[in-house]
Amino acid sequence: MKKMHLVGLNHSGPLVGGWRHPEAHADYLDPACWDRVARTLENGRFDAIFFADAQTFYNEQMTRKGGDVYLLDPVPLAMSVARATEKLGIGITISTSLFEPFGIARALGTLDVLSGGRIAWNVVTSVSDQEAHRYGMPGLLPKNERYDRADEVIEACMQLWDSFPPDALVxxxxxxxxxxxxxxxxxxxxxxxxxxxxxxTVPPSPQGRPVIMQAGSSERGRQFAARWAEILFTYQHSLANMQAFYKDMHGRMAAFGRPANACAILPSFQPIVGETRSIAKEKQAYLYSLVDDDVALARTSMSIGFDLTKLKPGMSLGDLSAEGGSSGAMDILKIAAAGENLSIVEAARRYACNALCPEIVGTAEDIADWMGGIFRADGCDGFVVMSTTSPSAMETFTRSVVPILQERGLFRTEYEGNTLRSHLNES
Incomplete structure (x- = not known):
């Protein structure tokens, strides 16, 4: 039976709202904290841990109140995590818009060797001119040109990784x-x-070269992923969307001569696990209560391209169009509201917590049922699991949900190999 793949998403700082939870750790600068998270995922037989990243603080409100703040460079953080684990893959975010191919190939190649072949490169093109300014650039290229540059960076890195064959080091x-x-x-x-x-100057690792990981849902992003990605991280909010995306990506990959199993397509979701459904709902409500309104509005405004902070408090979604909100912004907030009659602040709070990925709230059996249903219905090859509070949310998931998936034959009970690519190639 085909088994699903699981990747745990983390970033080196506070989670929106979740950092205020009594169970959340506060030792972001202590390597032991990240070692604990990684070992939790390895004990749960996850394919990989994945560190998202950004090179700047987004704005003053989010910086002051802890919304999407990244404190550590993922490259040295990955080496620390690699030393604390044995088989868990490690995904590292590096931008092709900010770095040159030789430096990327050398750094990731070194990490891949030292980790025993467990590194994935999460390829991003960056979205903020502020990041470009940090590197002395006037700004980012237009979006399509950023992808054109990314194609060249990966082409160059592939050639560099192939330039030192295994038998050259005698x-x-x-x-x-x-x-x-x-x-x-x-x-x-x-x-x-x-x-x-x-x-x-770096010889190959046991898996040859790092695995290529990417998150792209735009037309250009899908073409890029169809050519390069071995793990594709995507946001899709319904089974129908997941099935359509899954089918579309397989068609695009075929056009590049790649088989369907060359890339694991993993939509993200956020589980909130409770001993009962009512307890899970109470956990969800409490998490939402921890999200500061200013952070929720700032985080959502940044994503939808419309400044919600200038609207009157208590306005409903229905009032947004009268204030000049775009149809795209309306669609995003309606999805976040999930059919409920919410105010704009309430919808923004939900969006800030889960960025439109499905939030599955219930018992461990409920969550395993949902995951199995999507997986069996050709909606994905597995999932990127997002955390609400770190490290407790992942600990709860691996302790309660993973064993059910294993009992049902949907997920591995042991690793078959030692490298990330071998995990992805398991049948």
């Missing part, structure tokens, strides 16, 4: 031969946006 003491230079590939890559030369 280390023969008797012959006095350390590296066989005849086996190294001397290359010159020159595209419109990036240039580099090889060979790379």
């Amino acid at each position: 280390a023969d003491k008797k012959r006095g031969l350390f590296i066989d230079p005849d086996k190294l590939v001397h290359l010159t890559y020159e595209g419109k946006h990036v240039k580099t030369e090889g060979p790379l």
Whole structure:
């Protein structure tokens, strides 16, 4: 029976609202805190832990009140986590708009070697000009050009990773031969946006090279993922959307000559587990109560491209169109409201908590039922599991939901291999 893949999403700072929860840790700068989260996921036999990232604080309100704040660089954080685990994959976010291919290939190649072949590169193109300014750039390229540059960066990295074949590192003491230079590939890559030369100075890992991970749902993003991604992280809010996305991506991959099993398509969801459904609902309500209104409005405004902070308190969604809100903004907030008659602040609070991914609230059996239903209905190859409070939410999920999935034959009970790519290739 086909088994689902699971990736746990984290970021190196407070979760919106969740950081105020009594069960949430506050030791963001202590490596032991991230080791604990990673070991929890490894004990649950997850494919990988994934660190999202941003290079700037979004705005003063979100910085002051703890909304999407990233405190640590994921590259050294990944090495710390790798030393605390043995088989768990580790996804690292690095932007192709801010970094050059040789530096990316060398850093990720080194991490992949030192972790024993457990690294995934979450490829992003960045969305904020503020990030570009941090690196001395006037701003980001237009969106489609950012993807064109990303194509070139990955092409160049692939060539660099292939430029140091496994048998080139000889280390023969008797012959006095350390590296066989005849086996190294001397290359010159020159595209419109990036240039580099090889060979790379880092030998390959047990999995050859890092796994490519990507989150893209736009037309250009889907084409990019169809060409490169081995893990595709996506936001889809219903079974119908997931099935349509799944089918569409398989068609696009086929056009690049890639089989369907070349990429694990993983929609995100946020579980809230309770001993009973009513307890789970109480947990959800409490989590929403912890989200500051200013953070909710700022976080949602940033995503929908409409400034909700200028609206009168207590306004309903129905009043938004009269204030000039776009149809796209309306659609996003209506999905967040899930058919309920909410105020704009209430809908924004929900959006800030889960960014439109399905929020499944119930018992462990309810959540396992939902996951199994989506998986069996060709809606996905597994899931990116989002956390409400760290580390308690993942601990609850792995202790209560994972065993049910395992009992039903939907998820591994043991790792079959040692590398991330081997986890993804398990049948």
